[in-house]
Amino acid sequence: MTPAEGPGAEESGAEELRGPAAPARRRLWWPAALAAVVALGLGVPALLAGGPSAAGTVAAASTPATDSPEAGFARDMAAHHQQAVDMSFIxxxxxxxxxxxxxAFDIINTQANQRGMLMGWLDQWGLTQNSPARPMAWMGHTYEAHDGSLMPGMATNTELDRLRGLNGQDAEVWYLQLMIEHHKGGLEMARAYVDASSNQAEKRLAQTMINGQQAEIDLITGMLAERGAKPLK
Known part of the structure; x- marks a missing residue:
């Protein structure tokens, strides 16, 4: 995976990413659609407001073991999110x-935020951010990592190199196609975690990911159709 450009890039690129006004044919639906997706993806404030303290709930719960679903999900989803951020910067x-x-800016903002929460919980639990266990072993997954793709939905190094070599609509279509597959892999992991864990704060975050990424899949499918393209699968 390519390294992310860092938190500063998110702030300095915010206005630039917004760009000029969208074409007239998109003006009626794009603001509302994106606002709904962002509201779903950035459900973090709701996590913190829905009780005494979501962070406190995590800390107060019994500390998960390093091979637990809680620790495995935090590590694996953080790595999964990092690639989405990388692709969006590209x-x-x-x-x-x-x-x-x-x-792309919304994905950078949302997934970097969520990744920070996952890493923060590992730190609270006194657990390392990396593990020798196979990715997604906590959910019984047997995915064979290859060419930089560590988990289902993650792009390969070859696919990322192709994205770096494209421009304009070709880059847009390839990015959107890769992101749908990426979100599908993330949804599989988040749903498995919701079913496997009893950690309520982390489950709420996983459910927020499910809601936001499913909404983005629907949105991206429409964006591909506008460009005369379809999802890869």
Whole structure:
């Protein structure tokens, strides 16, 4: 995976990513659609407001073992999210399309935020951010890592290199296709975690991911159709 450009890039690129106003044919539905997706994806404040303290709930619960679903999900979803952030930074520099750049910024913002929460919980639990266990072993997954793709939905190094070599609509379509597959893999993991864990705070975050990423799959499918393309599968 390529390293993310870092938190500063999120702030400095915010206005640039917004770009000029979207084409007239998109103006009626894009603001409302993106606002709904962002509200679902950025459900973090709700996690913190829905009780005494979500962070306190996590800390107060019995500390998970390093091979627990709680620790495994936190590590694996953090790695999964990091690649989504990386891909979004790549496409930001490959297209001037306002809709795609806004989507990329929203994914960078949402998934970097959620990744920080996952890493923070591992720190609270006194657990390492990495483990020798196979990715998704906590959910019994037997995915064979290959070419940099560590978990279902993650792009390979070859696919990322292709994205870096494209421009304009070609880059937009490839990014959108890769992101749908990425979200599908993330949804599988988040749903498995909701079923496996009793840690209520982390389960709420996983459910927020499910809601937000499913909404984005629907949104991205429509964006592909606008460009005369379809999802890869």
């Amino acid at each position: 496409v930001r520099d490959r297209t001037a399309d306002p809709a795609v750049r806004t989507l």
